[in-house]
Amino acid sequence: MAEKQIAIIGGGPAGLMAAETLSLRGHRITVYDSMPTVARKFLLAGKSGLNITHSEDYGLFAGRFGAASARLRAALDDFRPDDVRAWAEGLGTETFVGSSGRVFPKAMKASPLLRAWLARLEAQGVGILTRHRWCGFDDRRLIFETPQGRKVARYDAVLLALGGASYARLGSDAAWVSRLRDKEIDIAAFQPANCGFDVTWSAAFSERFAGEPLKAVTATSPAGTFPGEFVVSKTGIEGSLVYSHAASLRDRLATRGEASLIVDLAPGRSVERLASDLARQDPKASFSNRLRKGAGIEGVKAGLLRELADPASLSHPDRLAGLIKALPIPLLRPRPIAEAISSAGGIRWDELDDGYMLKKLPGMFAAGEMIDWEAPTGGYLLTACLATGRAAAKGVDSWLKDR
Secondary structure (H helix, E strand, O other), X not given: XXXXXXXXXXXXXXXXHHHXXXXXXOOEEEEEOOOOOOOHHHHXXXXXXXXXXXXXXXXXXXXXXXXXXXXXXXXXXXOOHHHHHXXXXXXXXXXXXXXXXXXXXXXXXXXXXXXXXXHHHHHOOOEEEOOOEEEXXXXXXEEEEEOOEEEEEOOOEEEEOOOOOOOHHHOOOOOOHHXXXXXXXXXXXXXXXXXXXXXXXXXXXXXXXXXXXXXXXXXXXXXXXEEEEEEEOOXXXXXXXXXXHHHHXXXXXXXXXXXXEEEEOOOOOOHHHHHHHHHOOOXXXXXXXXHHHHHOOOHHHHHHHHHHOOHHHHOOHHHHHHHHHOEXXXXXXXXXXXXXXXXEEEXXXXXXXXXXXXXXXXXXXXXXXXXXXXXXXOOHHHHHHHHHHHHHHHHHHHHHHHO
């Protein structure tokens, strides 16, 4: 097959993985990105320790993508967490498994991995053009706005990897939605994922405890019960434990108009033991002392009980024990999508064939977060972006061979 010209629009992990896969198959690749440099969200994620994947049992891993798990399975099967680690180590980035099961680069940064990756792509002949904002179609040609003005280009195939709707300042602004809807592509509205939630705190509680972490707790929602920690913010709650429940809580708020995160403030003690230990405390002692001596609870955890429980329950050992083990935090709404780590929504799966090609736009493919799937933090997002970039690239190659 003669060398084909392929445009990849979007220089994040999905787009770069697609470029790597296709360049190795003998195609000429040009990656376009609207920002001054590629993979800005990837670099930001790596500043606090990049989760490249997760080490849990693969069957559990592959089910972490909610309603999209079945559609993503083929792509994930072809690029599993162990393959992600091998790929990173092939770029000179050794990895290790943290205590949470998350997989990190030993350098704990994204920048060395990205530099090595870009160098390898350059060696494979991949061209990268930055400050090129895709702004639509001209018949079967692509239109870009560049610092030098309007540019029109034609390619044998196009792969879109433009991201979702979070982190607009880093390029994921979902500006592409209207262009595809003009082509009658059905796109699910974007919603925040891996996000915090607003809670009606009193001014006194917010002023005193905003920024304080609640450590060594478990939390329950329709998604299940998970251990971890989260943070009280001025407007509500945020942090990794909240994010693991975010999708189910967001959906419950949308369908029922109300939702609560149920928090166990003392996972290591039974409700019976707590009730017994609290009952033995001197009733004349202050609530803070009774709670500290009887339950080992103080600080922000004690403040949360005062904030959310009715006063009568605080003086009743059995009721107080029950609240310590299952304290509901009523939620108002998710935080805005601009603050979310990732987004739900995007191109609906029915619009794509098994090779990730848009059925209504033959020769145009999609990958990454612009498709309608979501996942918790912990390496799942990045793995699926890499896997779908690879799967869509294989779809491009197969489609070109069949023509």
